[in-house]
Amino acid sequence: MKTRITELLGIEHPIMQGGMMWVGTAEMASAVSNAGGLGVITALTQPTPDALRAEIARCREMTDKPFGVNLTILPSITPPPYAEYRQAIIDEGVKIVETAGFKPQEHVDHFKEHGIVVVHKCTAVRHALSAERMGVDAISIDGFECAGHPGEDDIPGLILIPAAADKVKIPMLASGGFGDGRGLVAALALGADGINMGTRFCATKEAPIHPNVKAKYIENDERGTNLIFRKLHNTARVGKNSVSDKVVEILAQPDSTFKDVQALVSGAQGKIVLETGDVEAGVFWAGMVQGLIHDIPTCKELIDRIMAEAQSIITGRLAGFAA
Ligand SMILES: Cc1cc2nc3c(=O)[nH]c(=O)nc-3n(C[C@H](O)[C@H](O)[C@H](O)COP(=O)(O)O)c2cc1C
Secondary structure (H helix, E strand, O other): OOOHHHHHHOOOOOEEEOOOOOOOOHHHHHHHHHOOOEEEEEHHHOOOHHHHHHHHHHHHHHOOOOEEEEEEEOOOOOOOOHHHHHHHHHHOOOOEEEEEEOOOHHHHHHHHHOOOEEEEEEOOHHHHHHHHHHOOOEEEEEOOOOOEOOOOOOOOHHHHHHHHHHHOOOOEEEEOOOOOHHHHHHHHHHOOOEEEEOHHHHOOOOOOOOHHHHHHHHHOOOOOEEEEOHHHOOOEEEEOOHHHHHHHHHHOOOOOOHHHOOOOOOHHHHHHHHHHOOOOOOOOEOOHHHHHOOOOOOHHHHHHHHHHHHHHHHHHHHHHHHO
């Protein structure tokens, strides 16, 4: 299947793996890239810019296919040294970067000066348009269904993707809630040039996540998420468990603030969930697409299945309607 995204990124299938904190390692990214998609290393999962350099080198040893690096810019009390991470990405000769988060202009400018293809992930048509004006090469647009930060507008993909496709001129990936061939065909029908997936790639053999957590993605249905931080205007969709239930409960109290939930939502605790498999140890990112996850395939099995299903829908079911 050739689309503007396969052409731009030099990949076989129009499927990207979005940046994923603690999950986007060289193992994950190379598995997706070797399967013909675009795997992505998550810069901030590495403790230092030098560790990121080593991770990029490790990924190169595991694949000779294109892969990218995600740089997520989030508001923080003590921000990581973004410019140093950015320099590491440039120095290591990475060809594709996924940016996400606030005010990416200086990062986009610097990456573009070095001829790097920039895919900017956002959650609103207006943000997609401003990224296009900034000079990025493609947009990845995350609907309300997604794991992570869906923004504050609550627009599901069924509206967000065509609304963006009507206005955005550069290639576009649909993101949030995708996990099978039906989703890929739907995304293409809505005007996207490919899909980006997070949660579905967490439920693969190669994802560096404890088997208990992978089992939880299968056990959870489409209702298995919580939206936290709504009142802080930094909404995040995470897996439903006793900890995220508690965070929702505390933040529903009129006088509550971030301080009241800070210990519950710490990234360190989230890392413990993924490493130890204690699914009640902290919050972990997960999207509504859990309702479509029923097995733990390899990345290659997953991508091959999505492509075969998509081809069969296009040439069978849909072609039948057109006759
Ligand atoms: C475990 C996990 C960690 C994530 N961490 C990040 C991150 O650090 N930066 C980012 O831009 N997006 C992050 N995301 C969002 C994904 O890149 C992607 O946009 C999202 O998962 C798409 O929705 P889906 O889960 O329904 O496929 C994360 C998602 C998951 C599941």
